[in-house]
Amino acid sequence: MRERGRTRRLMGLGARTGGAMLKTRLGGQADWRALGEALFEGLSELKGPAMKMAQMMSQWDDLLPPDLAEELSRLQRQAEPMPWPRIREALVLQYGELDAHFSEIEERPFASASMGQVHKAVTLEGETVVLKVQYPGLADVLESDLAQVRRIMRLGRWFKVPQARLDAMFEELAAGLRDELDYQAEARALARYRERYADEPRLVIPEPLMALCGPHVLAMRFVDGTPLRELESADDATRQQLAQTLADWITQELFTFGELHADPHAGNFAADAQGRLVIYDFGAVIPVPAARLDAMMKLLEATLARDPMAMDDAMVQMGGRQGQGAPLSLYREAADSIAPLFEPGEQDFSDVRVHRQLRELSPKVWAAMDRLQPPADTLLLSRALNGHYWNLVRLKARLDMHERVQPLLA
Structure with a gap:
């Protein structure tokens, strides 16, 4: 029913x-x-x-x-949030008698999402942990x-x-x-990322507590932090440090490890008291094959060269264009909007003129949908990259994208 x-x-x-x-x-x-x-x-x-x-x-x-x-x-x-009695049902299903594991569980969640919500708890040994509980x-x-x-x-x-x-x-x-929905897989991803970035002092990844993890509950050590969405009014030095870390991390993920964190909404990121970037959620990590990355870089290279014919060739190779007639004028307009972001020197991600230009392009992209189609196997990748971009906008990042991207193009 x-x-x-x-x-x-x-x-x-x-x-x-x-x-x-x-x-x-x-x-x-x-x-x-x-x-x-x-x-x-x-x-x-x-x-x-x-x-x-x-x-x-x-x-x-x-x-x-x-x-x-x-x-x-x-x-x-x-x-x-889902009412506590329903969440308690899921916890009892996982742990049985809750008093045998926890001295306290906060009934009010401090985060609610689409697939689950997060509650703070204290173990019998007195350690503060967080429990990510899948909705029953x-x-x-x-x-x-x-x-x-x-x-x-x-x-x-x-x-x-x-x-x-x-x-x-x-x-x-x-x-x-x-x-x-596989919280045990997310626990393994947390452990993998902690090992991968054990020597990166700018990143903090919570430790999963495997003995308390199960199919529908993920337990992690509590890491305090200020959510990224609350950092827009933080001091400039803190925001720029976080933006640099975020950009470096995304670059390393893509070009060194061939993966990408694919759930970039602002609630999954925070800053700790030392200004380090905290990454809480690893429920969505996607592989990025080298061939896909190469094709995207060819499109970027053609865009920065403001070469509409090369842009079309790259789009066809990616599977992003079908039909007759390349929309060359749209390519030119897109290149004129995007290329300035990659000019030498610092680029200000809070510059509203850039966003306005991209927004003005949107109806023209929709009008060309009989020829332009997002490649089907890049839906999550495109969404993730777009989300990470807007997180940099929220941080009012100033980054030298020319210096950052030239070695990758080479």
């Missing part, structure tokens, strides 16, 4: 979204603020894959209508939720996205969400 109720609510939200998109496509004016409020309220309560997809969409705030993006972004920081029953409704998400994604056909491409994008999204 509960599953049927979820399905009806998701179908209703999907219908409302489709109505707004259709109205816009027909030349009308949709109330994106009202739609965003409805999606926030419904998805915040339902949790699960649909909320995760909306969180991902909110990071594409250069593509979405501003009012809709603003409302959806609340899902990253204001999502309603989520695994049971995952596939039915994904079916509704697939129906919502089919609205992309109105924007000239072929069905085969939508199906491939859905499969990549679904695989990522299924992986996120």
